[in-house]
Amino acid sequence: MQEALNDTQDLKKQKKEKQRAKNRRGIRLFLLIVPFLILVLLFSYYPLFGWVYAFFDYQPPIPLRDSQFVGLKWFAMMVQNKTQLHQIGQVLANTFAMSFLNILTSFLPVLFAIGLNEIRNKHFKNVIQTLTTLPNFISWVLVYSIAFAMFSSSGMVNTLLQNVHWIAEPIKWLDSDAHTWLKMLLWNLWKGLGWGSIMYLAAISGIDPELYEAGRVDGANRLQLIRHITIPALMPTYFVMLMLAISNFLSNGMDQYFVFQNAFNLKHIQVLDLYVYNVGMGNNSLSLATALSMLKSLVSVVLLYVVNLVSKKTRGASII
Amino acid sequence: MKKSKIALLATAAAAIALILGGCGKSSETSNKTAAEKDDGKLMKVTVYDDLANYQGNAKGWFAKMVKDKFNIEMNIVAPNVAGGGSTLFDTRSAAGNLGDIIITGSGNGRAKKLVKAGLISDMTPYLKGMKYIKQYSGATDALQKVAGQTSGVWGVPSSVSASSPTSASEGTEPTFGPYIRWDYYKKIGYPEINNMDDMVSVLKDMQAEARKENPGKKIYALSLFKDWDGNMMNNAKQPTCFYGYDELGFVLAKANGDDYQDITQTNGQYVKALRFFNKAEQAGLVDPESSTQNYDTMYAKYQEGNVLFSFWPWLGQAAFNTTENKEAGKGFMIAPLKNMKIFSYGNTTNGTQTFIAIGSKAKNKQRLVKFINWLYSPEGVAAAGAQTGGTSGPEGLTWKMKDGEPVLTDFGKKVFLEGGANVPAKWGSGKYTDGVSQLNYPAVAPNDINPETKYSYSYTLWPSVLKATKTALDTDWSDHMGGATTTMDYLKKNKKILVAPGASYVTPEESSEISSLRGQIKTQIVNESWKMVFAKNDSEFDSMLTSMQKTVKGLDYASVLKVDMKNAKDQNKERVAIKKEYANK
Numbered sequence: 033m034q035e036a037l038n039d040t041q042d043l044k045k046q047k048k049e050k051q052r053a054k055n056r057r058g059i060r061l062f063l064l065i066v067p068f069l070i071l072v073l074l075f076s077y078y079p080l081f082g083w084v085y086a087f088f089d090y091q092p093p094i095p096l097r098d099s100q101f102v103g104l105k106w107f108a109m110m111v112q113n114k115t116q117l118h119q120i121g122q123v124l125a126n127t128f129a130m131s132f133l134n135i136l137t138s139f140l141p142v143l144f145a146i147g148l149n150e151i152r153n154k155h156f157k158n159v160i161q162t163l164t165t166l167p168n169f170i171s172w173v174l175v176y177s178i179a180f181a182m183f184s185s186s187g188m189v190n191t192l193l194q195n196v197h198w199i200a201e202p203i204k205w206l207d208s209d210a211h212t213w214l215k216m217l218l219w220n221l222w223k224g225l226g227w228g229s230i231m232y233l234a235a236i237s238g239i240d241p242e243l244y245e246a247g248r249v250d251g252a253n254r255l256q257l258i259r260h261i262t263i264p265a266l267m268p269t270y271f272v273m274l275m276l277a278i279s280n281f282l283s284n285g286m287d288q289y290f291v292f293q294n295a296f297n298l299k300h301i302q303v304l305d306l307y308v309y310n311v312g313m314g315n316n317s318l319s320l321a322t323a324l325s326m327l328k329s330l331v332s333v334v335l336l337y338v339v340n341l342v343s344k345k346t347r348g349a350s351i352i
Numbered sequence: 353m354k355k356s357k358i359a360l361l362a363t364a365a366a367a368i369a370l371i372l373g374g375c376g377k378s379s380e381t382s383n384k385t386a387a388e389k390d391d392g393k394l395m396k397v398t399v400y401d402d403l404a405n406y407q408g409n410a411k412g413w414f415a416k417m418v419k420d421k422f423n424i425e426m427n428i429v430a431p432n433v434a435g436g437g438s439t440l441f442d443t444r445s446a447a448g449n450l451g452d453i454i455i456t457g458s459g460n461g462r463a464k465k466l467v468k469a470g471l472i473s474d475m476t477p478y479l480k481g482m483k484y485i486k487q488y489s490g491a492t493d494a495l496q497k498v499a500g501q502t503s504g505v506w507g508v509p510s511s512v513s514a515s516s517p518t519s520a521s522e523g524t525e526p527t528f529g530p531y532i533r534w535d536y537y538k539k540i541g542y543p544e545i546n547n548m549d550d551m552v553s554v555l556k557d558m559q560a561e562a563r564k565e566n567p568g569k570k571i572y573a574l575s576l577f578k579d580w581d582g583n584m585m586n587n588a589k590q591p592t593c594f595y596g597y598d599e600l601g602f603v604l605a606k607a608n609g610d611d612y613q614d615i616t617q618t619n620g621q622y623v624k625a626l627r628f629f630n631k632a633e634q635a636g637l638v639d640p641e642s643s644t645q646n647y648d649t650m651y652a653k654y655q656e657g658n659v660l661f662s663f664w665p666w667l668g669q670a671a672f673n674t675t676e677n678k679e680a681g682k683g684f685m686i687a688p689l690k691n692m693k694i695f696s697y698g699n700t701t702n703g704t705q706t707f708i709a710i711g712s713k714a715k716n717k718q719r720l721v722k723f724i725n726w727l728y729s730p731e732g733v734a735a736a737g738a739q740t741g742g743t744s745g746p747e748g749l750t751w752k753m754k755d756g757e758p759v760l761t762d763f764g765k766k767v768f769l770e771g772g773a774n775v776p777a778k779w780g781s782g783k784y785t786d787g788v789s790q791l792n793y794p795a796v797a798p799n800d801i802n803p804e805t806k807y808s809y810s811y812t813l814w815p816s817v818l819k820a821t822k823t824a825l826d827t828d829w830s831d832h833m834g835g836a837t838t839t840m841d842y843l844k845k846n847k848k849i850l851v852a853p854g855a856s857y858v859t860p861e862e863s864s865e866i867s868s869l870r871g872q873i874k875t876q877i878v879n880e881s882w883k884m885v886f887a888k889n890d891s892e893f894d895s896m897l898t899s900m901q902k903t904v905k906g907l908d909y910a911s912v913l914k915v916d917m918k919n920a921k922d923q924n925k926e927r928v929a930i931k932k933e934y935a936n937k
Contacts, residue, residue: 089864093445093469109865115906119872185640186570207643208485294643295578295882298875315871316438 086322120307120324124331126213127303132204133217135277141228142222142270146262148229149236150254161233164226175223176291179206212300216288228273235269236262253325271337280326281335304328357896390716396425397720400451403706403792404430412787416780417735417746422723426453428790445471452714453724455793457705458509461861463499467506472709474504478721484728485721488512491703491856498858507710508724509703509856513797517854517930519800520696523742523799523920525665525686525809526817526849527858528593529694533660534685534829535671536561546690548591548628554687556635576642577650583874584615584622585881590623590663593695596850600859600923601916602877602909605617607695607852609924614913616877616901620719623897628886630893643882657682674771678823685829686839694843695723698854699797701930705858708793727795730804736789737809742768743798744811745788749779758805758918759816768811768823798886852872855926859919870912873904 084108088099111117144164151157167175183189183205190202205215239262246256286305294302302310304327314322387513410418410426431440444450450471453661456462466472479485485492486589491509499506502903513521520526530551542787543554562571580586589599597604597613604613604621622885632638639659646770653659654671662668668684677683708727710720726732737743744751748762759825766773767784777786811817818837843849862870880900888894 091465092442093448093450093471093863094465095446095469098468105865111867113906113908116872118906180644184644202640204640219668219674295879296886298642298879310875311868311871313439313876314437315868316442317868317871318442320868 051254051256073262083322083326085319086326088319092318102319106320109320110327120327122299123302123304123307126300127282127284129213130216130303130346131281133213134220134284135274135281137217138222138228138274138277139176139270141225141339142232142263142266144225145229145232145236147260149233149262150258161226165230167223168227170223172287175213175219175288179219179292204296207294207296209297209300212297216292220288231269231273232266235266239265278339299350304331390719392423393609393654394419394423394425395716395719396427396846397453398427398429398451398711398715398793399453399455400429400441400711401455401791401793402441402457403455404428404790405432405792406430406790407433410780410790412790413746413749413775413780413784414735414789416787418723421726422719423672424719424723426791431863434563436915445469449713450711452711452871453509453684453720454507454709454711455706455791456709457763458495458498458507458858459705460867463495463506463707463858466709466863467499467501470712472506473712473714473717474506475710475717475721475724476503476505478718479505482725484725484732488728490701494856495707507707508728508795509700510706510708511700511794511797512703512728513699513701513800513854515699515797515800517698517701517934519699520694520840520849520851521699521797521799521854522840523808523815524812525669526694526696526839526843527666528590528663528685529665529839530591530594530689530692531662531665531668531684532687533562533657533668533682534825535680535682536660536679537687538828544690545687548594548624548689549631551687551689552628552631552635552637555632555661559637562660569656569658571658571660572639573637573660574629575639575645575646575650575653576629576885577645578643578878579647581878583870583877585626585878585885587663588625588629588881588885591628592621593663594689594692595621596693596695597621598695598852602873602913603916603920605632605920607850609927612917612920616711616904616909618897618901620851626881626884626897627893630887630890633886634889636786638885643886673825675769675823676771678825681824683825685825688833692848693850694848695788696849696851698927699799699850700854700856700860701934704856704858706793708795729804730809731810733796733798733800734802736791737794737798742812743809744814745784746779749775750784753805754836756806756810757816758807758814760811760814760820764811765820768817769880787788822913853927853931855923855930857923862915866915869908873907873909873912876900876903876907896897 038127072156085096087101087103088096089102089105090096109116110120148157148161151160170178180187183203184190185204185207187205189205190199193199194202244257247261254262262344281318283303284303284305286303286309289303289306290309293306304324307329308321308325312318313323407428407430409415410428415426418426428652429440429444433439434440441450442455445466448469448471449454450466454466454472456466475485485505485508488508491512492505492507495507495509511521515521530778532555537554539561540554540557543550543557545551545554559571559573563569576587578585578587583602585601589604592598592604596607597611598607599615604615606612613620613622617623629638639653641646650659651671653669654662654668656786657672659668662684664688665684673683695763708724710717710724714720727736731746733747734744735766744758745764745767747753749761750767751758751760752778753759760768763773763784772783772785775787780787796809799808799813801807802809807814830836833842834845836845838851877900880896880903884893884896884900887896
């Protein structure tokens with residue numbers, strides 16, 4: 033009896049000990065993620081405090097506490113007339129269009145990686161890969177100076193064409209509004225293609241060689257190997273990348289568009305981030321720019337719900 | 353186990369410290385008064401300067417002069433160099449310290465904001481014995497009023513003048529004017545230029561002549577740039593100045609108060625100027641690089657003689673009229689445009705909007721006030737005159753008194769008339785022109801009389817210099833301009849100048865709603881203006897104009913224009929008032 037009692041007490045003790053150890057472990061694990069939680073709080077939630085500027089009439093150098101509270105004035109201003117709405121509509125159209133074009137062409141790095149993988153000459157392959165990856169490390173400012181040197185009205189291309197008498201007047205590549213979206217897409221591709229394919233090259237090298245051997249034994253040629261082995265094996269990676277790209281739909285960067293913008297192409301190059309910058313920094317309306325940038329969050333939330341809905345309908349499971 | 357725990361905690365702590373480190377704030381607005389003592393040590397002074405076109409530590413003979421006199425080294429912060437706009441002002445002022453010395457405009461409520469935010473300090477406690485600053489009490493009082501204060505000297509306005517507000521503040525050349533390459537104009541036989549339409553055909557002939565003479569050179573009659581675009585395309589405003597207008601917001605106001613034009617109105621001066629550019633473009637006279645180049649690139653083209661028309665004497669003449677070129681009969685001179693009536697700024701008794709002030713966080717304020725006082729002294733004005741203003745430089749270096757009259761020294765002649773020279777070792781080193789005051793701050797109008805010499809600060813008006821600068825170009829020009837001695841002489845004799853009385857009008861603060869509207873509208877106007885200049889034909893130009901008018905109307909242009917119109921009319925009231933005030937003196 034006594035023994036049994038002792039046993040249960042021992043058991044309880046053991047349990048308690050176990051529980052404590054578990055707790056301790058939990059705390060330790062929690063401590064591990066604390067820095068990241070703080071990072072998230074500081075960089076994702078703390079900046080939201082800046083939204084408060086959208087409700088004030090903030091004019092530096094007068095500090096916020098002395099600024100006038102204006103309520104929803106700036107939001108009303110955004111939608112107060114047709115032209116204003118039209119402008120915002122155009123900006124959103126630009127943002128969506130260019131992001132969409134980027135997503136539409138996101139299969140190109142896959143093809144490039146496959147093609148690169150098929151090159152047998154190792155040296156040639158390395159040269160190509162280096163040359164195509166390098167542009168990724170050039171900042172947009174430098175890309176623009178390259179573009180300017182080549183395509184400005186007195187740039188290399190125009191001078192060359194003029195000297196061989198193909199054209200009489202220089203062609204305006206940079207300062208015209210023709211095919212702005214397409215041009216931006218091409219620059220983006222030139223800069224990002226090599227870099228984007230690295231992930232896929234890694235995935236390709238991870239494919240089990242036995243699959244290829246089996247394929248060859250079955251009499252598959254090179255194209256069939258690509259079609260039935262390489263591409264299916266790359267699909268999971270591709271979809272992860274695609275999802276990431278979609279989640280960045282609205283943040284398609286502004287430095288590219290910032291350096292390429294000018295009076296002639298502004299209408300079609302102004303994406304949301306650039307518009308916010310131009311209004312806030314260029315026109316000195318920081319409060320209005322804040323209100324505008326909140327628009328981005330709003331659109332993001334709407335997009336998220338749409339994607340979630342689609343996912344529910346098609347896969348039967350929601351993402352969030 | 354324990355070790356890892358410690359390591360973990362340390363990492364976490366380090367991460368937090370790193371993160372929080374970025375959020376540091378230095379907010380402490382203390383208003384120290386005169387009590388502090390000057391340590392007499394070498395002082396690095398940060399100068400926030402809206403006028404400067406140079407950023408970094410000031411170098412050269414002027415910097416050496418300041419260092420020798422005040423033991424001050426100036427570090428210039430220049431928004432112009434940093435990409436323009438008000439970004440630099442906003443960020444620096446939001447951080448609570450704009451600079452030790454601040455040169456900026458008082459308009460649009462900026463002076464008020466600076467005082468309210470405690471960024472500039474009152475100079476009153478330091479003014480004992482500062483006779484040059486005190487001399488301009490009218491100007492400092494005017495600034496006090498603009499800043500919305502009832503007492504205190506919050507800064508000293510620039511370009512103060514003792515001359516009549518109804519006479520031109522410019523010296524021998526006006527600020528604006530249709531300057532053309534006289535040598536090519538001569539070669540095509542001095543055709544008559546009745547209006548800007550004629551100008552296009554004259555320029556066309558000149559360009560053809562110039563290209564014939566210099567095959568292989570890319571010569572264009574017109575070359576434009578976008579650096580200074582504001583409420584409108586800056587370059588397109590310049591031809592309106594040939595007809596007596598100047599901008600105020602979206603309004604072009606005539607110097608004599610007769611006319612106020614909305615810049616978007618279909619047959620207004622601004623649209624006419626755009627049309628002039630577009631006609632020139634259609635005739636193949638506009639440099640295709642215009643929309644992408646900056647001022648420096650364009651300036652180089654002027655220097656090489658690849659551009660034939662200049663809106664300003666201080667562009668075309670400064671770049672190309674070297675003594676060598678002028679001796680050869682080449683150079684920019686004002687064209688005899690029949691119907692012009694050039695806008696001229698009258699002398700500003702109480703200074704302009706731009707003023708110089710002391711930052712509230714500055715150390716050794718007494719010394720800084722002494723420095724500012726010196727900038728307003730005859731010696732300071734002569735030495736520091738604005739980069740393009742043409743003051744005479746320091747006595748003993750570039751000029752000396754001879755028989756009671758200032759004359760250029762040999763070194764001065766080399767510097768001002770013969771394309772530059774290196775400063776003698778005693779005065780520092782480097783080229784004279786590189787060493788001028790990079791503050792680019794005209795404390796006193798350069799044409800004012802230097803009380804010590806009884807002649808103007810600007811050497812260009814000295815009799816000795818006027819006599820010495822007669823070259824082949826001047827003679828030929830003079831022969832065809834009815835014997836006029838200088839441009840000003842020609843304009844005055846032929847009544848082709850319209851002086852706007854030099855009132856110290858400061859635009860009042862506008863509501864932030866109006867400024868955001870203005871921001872959006874001006875982007876539209878500037879961009880559409882550029883497109884219109886490069887329109888392929890007249891009908892494209894017209895349709896662009898209509899669409900611009902429609903867009904700005906949709907952006908509530910009317911309410912911004914109302915503000916500008918009122919300001920323009922208020923400005924004229926002040927012009928009338930200062931004219932009366934001076935007449936009654």
